Amino acid sequence: MPFDARTDPLLKVENLRAWYGDSQALHDVSFDVAQGELVTLIGRNGAGKSTTLRSIMGIVRNRKGSILFEGQELMGKRTYQIARKGIAWCPEERGIFADLSVRENLTLPPILKPGGMSDATLLETFPNLKARATSRGTQLSGGEQQMLAIARILRNGCRFLLLDEPSEGLAPVVVKEIGRQIRLLKEQGYTILLVEQNLNFARSVADRHVVIENGAVVDTLTNDELAVDLDRVKTYLGV
Numbered sequence: 645m646p647f648d649a650r651t652d653p654l655l656k657v658e659n660l661r662a663w664y665g666d667s668q669a670l671h672d673v674s675f676d677v678a679q680g681e682l683v684t685l686i687g688r689n690g691a692g693k694s695t696t697l698r699s700i701m702g703i704v705r706n707r708k709g710s711i712l713f714e715g716q717e718l719m720g721k722r723t724y725q726i727a728r729k730g731i732a733w734c735p736e737e738r739g740i741f742a743d744l745s746v747r748e749n750l751t752l753p754p755i756l757k758p759g760g761m762s763d764a765t766l767l768e769t770f771p772n773l774k775a776r777a778t779s780r781g782t783q784l785s786g787g788e789q790q791m792l793a794i795a796r797i798l799r800n801g802c803r804f805l806l807l808d809e810p811s812e813g814l815a816p817v818v819v820k821e822i823g824r825q826i827r828l829l830k831e832q833g834y835t836i837l838l839v840e841q842n843l844n845f846a847r848s849v850a851d852r853h854v855v856i857e858n859g860a861v862v863d864t865l866t867n868d869e870l871a872v873d874l875d876r877v878k879t880y881l882g883v
């Protein structure tokens with residue numbers, strides 16, 4: 645059946661299995677993300693959250709199952725082909741260029757699709773970066789580096805964002821600011837799949853949560869369900 649944007653999920657992951665060498669990291673992971681939705685993957689260290697993002701992006705190549713994006717199969721596609729379909733990935737290690745300025749970091753990635761964020765909107769969304777435009781990557785704080793890592797994938801026109809632990813290692817006040825920016829992106833219609841271990845941060849931005857344990861999905865809750873049943877998820881996270 646052809647993809648129907650009004651009723652079909654934007655991303656549909658089914659029975660995703662992935663391996664590092666002989667070691668299987670994902671076991672039949674299935675979940676979906678609707679257009680405009682913000683879904684988190686939550687779970688302990690080593691549960692398989694980042695591997696799920698890397699598998700969607702085709703960076704983990706030894707994988708099986710099905711990943712449909714706008715109804716099209718991503719299995720077998722190369723990472724650059726997946727990016728051109730409109731999926732942007734912000735890795736846990738942020739990957740910004742340390743020796744380049746903020747402005748250079750922002751303008752370096754290629755435009756993949758029309759409709760990317762203009763420089764003016766970008767600096768409005770991330771005011772800290774405006775003040776730091778000529779600073780080099782190494783001169784930025786952890787929070788500014790994270791903002792830059794997110795900001796630079798917004799010019800390229802991708803509307804589906806994979807964000808890997810944007811709150812990691814940041815002070816609470818900075819985490820709050822990043823949360824505000826992520827909510828702004830959602831209001832602007834971006835669809836977001838977010839890997840998180842910080843439950844409070846995840847609750848402040850998400851519509852729905854998919855819990856991963858030992859490479860498998862063990863629970864799915866809406867944000868409202870999570871609010872009334874926090875203990876259920878805290879047990880998974882061991883907090």
Ligand SMILES: Nc1ncnc2c1ncn2[C@@H]1O[C@H](COP(=O)(O)OP(=O)(O)OP(=O)(O)O)[C@@H](O)[C@H]1O
Binds near residue numbers: 687692693694696
């Ligand atoms: N490059 C790699 N080579 C071998 N094993 C890996 C590699 N990356 C991850 N793994 C293993 O795959 C499993 C899932 O790791 P993954 O990074 O996806 O977990 P995670 O839920 O994202 O947790 P974390 O926040 O610690 O990254 C873990 O057992 C991990 O040790």
